[in-house]
C-alpha cells in the first residue's frame with residue numbers, strides 16, 4: 001500500500017531530518033510549519049522532491065488545518081496515513097511561557113490528533129519530552145517510562161508548565177489508542193542536537209560559535225555542576241521509523257529516546273575546545289536558570305526491546321560532523 005506521512009513542525013530539527021529519512025523509505029509526505037523557530041533553509045535539499053508537499057501553515061489556525069485536511073482527503077484517498085506531530089514551542093527560554101506552550105503543544109497536538117482520527121490515519125506519533133521527569137530527571141539505571149514523576153509545581157517554577165503540557169499530550173494519545181480510535185505512541189526525547197543546528201541558544205552551537213570567535217566562552221552558573229546526554233537527530237528520527245515498522249509497539253505506550261553517554265557541561269566545552277585546537281581556554285559564568293535539573297539520565301531499554309532502534313552516533317562522531325559543517329560554512 002502507498003504510504004503517506006503527515007508531519008507538523010517540518011522545518012524544525014526533528015521534522016526536517018525525519019522528512020529526509022521517510023523520503024528515502026518511499027513515503028510521500030504532506031508537511032507544514034509556520035516558521036516560528038525555523039526557516040525553509042533547513043529543507044533546502046528536499047523541498048523540490050516530487051513526493052513532498054510542503055505548506056506554510058500554523059497548527060493553531062482552523063483555516064490552515066481545514067485546508068490541510070481537504071488536501072489530504074482529495075489527494076491521498078487510498079493511502080495508509082501516519083501522523084507525526086513535531087510542531088511545538090520548544091527551546092528552553094520558552095519552557096517558562098505558559099500561554100505559548102499550552103496553545104501549540106497541547107491544543108495544537110490535540111486538534112492534530114483529532115484530524116488524524118477523522119482521516120482514519122493508521123497511527124499518530126506524539127513527540128513528548130524527557131522534561132516530564134522534572135524534579136527527578138535521573139536515577140542509577142536511568143529514569144524509566146513507568147516511573148512516577150515528581151513535578152515541580154507553579155510555586156517552584158513556571159518551567160514545568162512545558163513539561164505538564166507535554167505530559168497531558170501523552171494522556172490524550174493513550175486515551176485515543178485505548179478507545180481504538182488510532183494506534184500510536186509518545187516519545188520522550190532527551191537533549192537532541194543536530195550537526196547543522198542554527199539555534200544559537202542551544203549549548204553545542206553556542207560553544208562552537210563562541211570558540212570560533214575567541215578562546216573564551218560564557219556559560220550559565222548551572223554549567224558548573226550540570227551533566228547531560230546528547231542524542232543526534234539522525235538517531236532521534238530513526239526511532240520514529242523503527243516504531244512505524246512495529247505496529248504492535250504503537251499501543252499507546254511512552255518510549256524514552258536518548259543515550260547513556262553522559263558528560264558534564266565543562267567537559268563538553270573542553271572536548272570541543274580540544275577538537276578545535278584551542279589551548280588557552282577561558283570559561284566564564286554568568287546568570288542562572290531556575291529549576292534546571294543537574295542531571296538528565298533516561299533509560300531506553302523499552303524502545304530497544306520492542307523495536308530494532310539503537311543510537312548509532314557517539315557524541316564524538318556527532319561533534320566531528322558539526323565542526324566539519326561549521327568549517328565548511330565559514
Ligand SMILES: NC(=O)c1ccc[n+]([C@@H]2O[C@H](COP(=O)([O-])OP(=O)(O)OC[C@H]3O[C@@H](n4cnc5c(N)ncnc54)[C@H](O)[C@@H]3O)[C@@H](O)[C@H]2O)c1
Nearest residue numbers: 009012013014034036037038058059087088127129191192
Ligand atoms: N530538541 C530536543 O532536545 C527535544 C527534546 C525533547 C523533546 N523534543 C520534542 O521534539 C519535537 C520536535 O522538536 P525540535 O527539536 O524539532 O524543535 P524545533 O523547534 O526545531 O521544531 C519545532 C518546529 O515546530 C514549529 N512550530 C512551532 N509552532 C508552530 C505552529 N503554531 N504551527 C506550525 N509549526 C509550528 C517551529 O517553527 C519548528 O520548526 C517537539 O515536540 C519537542 O517538544 C525535542
